[in-house]
Amino acid sequence: MKQDLNINVHHLTRVEGHGNIVVNMKEGVLEKAQLEIVEAPRYFEAMLKGRSFHEAAIITSRICGICSLGHQMTSLKATEEALGLEISRQTLLLRKLLIHGATIQSNILHAYFLAAPDFLNVGSVFPLVGTHPEVVLRALRMKRLANDMGEILGGRAVHPITPVPGGFTKIPAEADLVEMKRRLLEECLPDVIATVETIKALAGAVPQFERETEYISVRSEEEYGLYDGNICSSDTGIHPVEDYLSVTNEHVVSHSSSKHAKHHRSSYMVGALARFNNSYDKLHPEAQKAAEALGLQPVNTNPYMITIAQVVEVAHCVFDSVAIIDELLAQGLKAEKPNQNPTRFGRGMATTEVPRGILFHDYTYNRRGEIVKANCIIPTGQNLANIDDDMKKLVPEIIAKSKDEITLQLEMLVRAYDPCISCSVHMLDVDFIE
């Protein structure tokens, strides 16, 4: 058994942003096992200073090219809460449909393009195009459908333009929703079934590692919590969104330019597996069947199973999208004007599940409807301490392996969380003075 180990992975591959894995073991004692975040802070809250309530969601949706829809939805909800803007049932359903499209797209791309190459031990998705073209084409088909959902509902596939505070500037045509439902059932559903089979075939390559942690996600008693709900901790239960600061407890650590978060333990996990563990009972029955087929049961404590939970969520989103479309068509689409008449000007806090986990936006508006204070807490920042704690448990368990094998397994661990480091780096809270 080796007594000394030094791993220093600079610029972790297949991860957005700049992060390094650093492990030091000396004479059998683990001195360091951590993900160092070295990317410069981006201070995107500062961008919101003085902006009107019409602009906030547009700006925040640009924070991230992958989670743009989630930022936009959370921003709209925070603004509506701050300004007392009520939305219609139709707006609510259309937003939920948008969230489903974004979740399908992100989860599918992560599973096929980033995680599958790990499970198959190839360097990237490109070798898979040659060896498994039908699988890559399937992933692209599903991505296209999700893109088209964004375009039909949001006016654009990336950075949607029709969702605004209080509603939508343009309502999709009923015929478009009918066609979307047809494609979900006739094109996407067979692809979901095939995806479950593909991932099932790869399940043997998922590393075996267990570490119990606290799981934090949105939870709704009405549905699988994605668009809205309370904060749910697997340790402490339900917390109102307004208590988000006492749940996230962001703090500075020396090895990361992004703050870490902790709640009931030294760390907690957010993302697909946290959602699955906290809201399994709210999954669509067909998604629960997919979970069973994939060998995923709550509470699962293997972080490498995040990818499997993402696939289960894709099944849920497809079936629930069909149900939402049915409700929209049954009630008939109405040409509604967005409700943009504030009834108050104050503070609004909101949470939404984006693919990588629970996201918080918190705005305070002045009487001119301009933002004077903003705070955004991003999923990746919340996962960083949990990744470190995973590494600290994992390294001693796999110390008998070769250094290359240990390094690969650590890289796979970080990639399983699908961190978006660039988005996570915003270490200063900015207080604006009016």
Next chain:
Amino acid sequence: MNSGRSIHIFAVGNPYYGDDGVGQAILEILQSAPEMKDVVFYNAQTDALSLIDRFSADGLNIIIDAACMGYDSGAVVRFTPDETQLKIKSDNLSLHGFGLPEAFQMATQIGVMPANLVIIGIEPAVIEMNEPLSEPVRAAIPEAIKLINNEVKLYESAHDFNH
């Protein structure tokens, strides 16, 4: 993928990242030009991979993007993918990192890379969040539009669009 002799103009980039937004800025000008009424426009923004579904198999494809080419800021260069070595980040690929070179490689591998594809690259000066277009890049926009108009006219005359 679209088929038929049509003209497709694409923009790539994030307009909230300084000069990375030059593609969108140019696309918006072109979209309002009367002579471009038959052109299909698509703003891929940060999702270069989505271009795979949008390429015109037999038509003209023009992509406008900020490109680090080693020239002075604001330089406008017309090139085709085979004229240059595009950096593939296949071993360093994130969902965000799936840029044009990766989209081209994927399109080539699955057989949807169009034969007629031109890139209008603009050398950026500032790629920073919340920055506007830099002066040199802003000043380069007319030159980029001129190059795009030339491409469109050449294609139209070669394919006798108006007769």
